[in-house]
Amino acid sequence: MTVTDIAAALPKAELHVHLEGTLEPEDLMRLAARNGVALPWYTADEVRAAYSYSGLAEFLQLYYLGCTVLHTRADFHELTAAYLRRAAAQGVRRAEMFVSPQPFLGRVPVDDVLGGVLDAVADARTDLGVDGAVLVIAQRHRTQAEALELLDVMAPWRESLLGVGLGGAEVGNPPSKFARFFADARGRGYRLACHAGEEGPADYVREALDAGVERIDHGYTAAADPALVARLRDEGVPLTMCPLSNLRLRVVDTLDGYPVMALHEAGVVATVNSDDPPYFGGYVADNYAALGLSTRQLAALARNSFTASFAPADDVAAGIAAVDAFEASQPNDAEAP
Ligand code: HPA
Numbered sequence: 001m002t003v004t005d006i007a008a009a010l011p012k013a014e015l016h017v018h019l020e021g022t023l024e025p026e027d028l029m030r031l032a033a034r035n036g037v038a039l040p041w042y043t044a045d046e047v048r049a050a051y052s053y054s055g056l057a058e059f060l061q062l063y064y065l066g067c068t069v070l071h072t073r074a075d076f077h078e079l080t081a082a083y084l085r086r087a088a089a090q091g092v093r094r095a096e097m098f099v100s101p102q103p104f105l106g107r108v109p110v111d112d113v114l115g116g117v118l119d120a121v122a123d124a125r126t127d128l129g130v131d132g133a134v135l136v137i138a139q140r141h142r143t144q145a146e147a148l149e150l151l152d153v154m155a156p157w158r159e160s161l162l163g164v165g166l167g168g169a170e171v172g173n174p175p176s177k178f179a180r181f182f183a184d185a186r187g188r189g190y191r192l193a194c195h196a197g198e199e200g201p202a203d204y205v206r207e208a209l210d211a212g213v214e215r216i217d218h219g220y221t222a223a224a225d226p227a228l229v230a231r232l233r234d235e236g237v238p239l240t241m242c243p244l245s246n247l248r249l250r251v252v253d254t255l256d257g258y259p260v261m262a263l264h265e266a267g268v269v270a271t272v273n274s275d276d277p278p279y280f281g282g283y284v285a286d287n288y289a290a291l292g293l294s295t296r297q298l299a300a301l302a303r304n305s306f307t308a309s310f311a312p313a314d315d316v317a318a319g320i321a322a323v324d325a326f327e328a329s330q331p332n333d334a335e336a337p
Pocket residue numbers: 018021056063167168169195198245275276
């Protein structure tokens with residue numbers, strides 16, 4: 001088996017993926033035509049060629065442009081179903097997915113956004129055997145008041161939604177700006193995730209921990225801060241790292257020495273995820289395969305993905321047992337090249 005085959009066959013959870021960011025260029029063009037949206041491209045290849053960024057801000061411009069082609073409940077259903085099919089083919093057993101309703105408010109009824117996504121999650125549970133769950137993201141360039149309003153807007157779906165997160169333009173919009181949002185969300189029973197330490201400093205990760213956040217999305221800049229690494233280890237707060245995203249957004253120049261394995265060895269529950277797969281050139285298994293790690297190391301990261309999930313304890317144990325069984329089926333010397 002090649003490392004690509006191993007990475008795809010390895011049972012895993014994906015914990016950091018933005019559904020709107022899973023729109024493949026062909027689907028982007030198809031939905032634009034169907035919904036009468038004018039885009040600055042004529043072909044899917046032109047879209048792909050445009051996916052080169054100087055950093056998070058430039059990516060977000062294209063990502064928000066991509067969001068404009070999503071208009072109907074059927075669009076959100078198709079988007080989610082397509083992602084879950086691809087994820088299943090890459091060994092994903094559990095997917096905790098982000099959706100961000102704020103850019104659609106006033107344009108697409110929230111009932112269609114969340115209803116379309118949740119219907120596809122229910123279909124995938126029976127059709128693909130993927131255990132899907134949804135976290136709603138508030139955009140950090142907006143106000144905390146808007147984030148609090150979002151909690152009211154999504155209240156009818158409380159029992160169907162797993163949690164909340166914070167995404168968008170990080171620098172200048174620290175987690176402390178959303179302390180009440182996180183406290184209110186926790187009071188309503190949501191699990192708490194927060195993007196921090198992607199382009200922002202390690203102190204943003206500290207602020208997220210201080211706000212009671214249970215899982216940090218990215219957390220890359222924490223790796224160079226030993227006291228913070230110790231805190232993440234001691235508090236058992238996982239990181240959902242996204243290597244190809246970090247590479248394409250120029251957070252790192254190369255994946256040589258990417259810190260996910262070092263963080264794991266330091267006792268942090270570090271995981272590998274895709275973020276926005278077509279925008280960054282790979283789904284979750286492609287991210288595993290890009291790291292130049294051995295089968296044993298990849299299996300350790302896959303076990304972490306179940307440990308870091310918000311799934312019930314029995315499901316976490318079953319996921320870890322599936323990784324153990326896969327690893328045991330592989331030759332001992334199956335090392336990556
Ligand atoms: N960072 C912040 N916000 C996002 C991202 C990301 O990588 N992808 C989609 N929204």
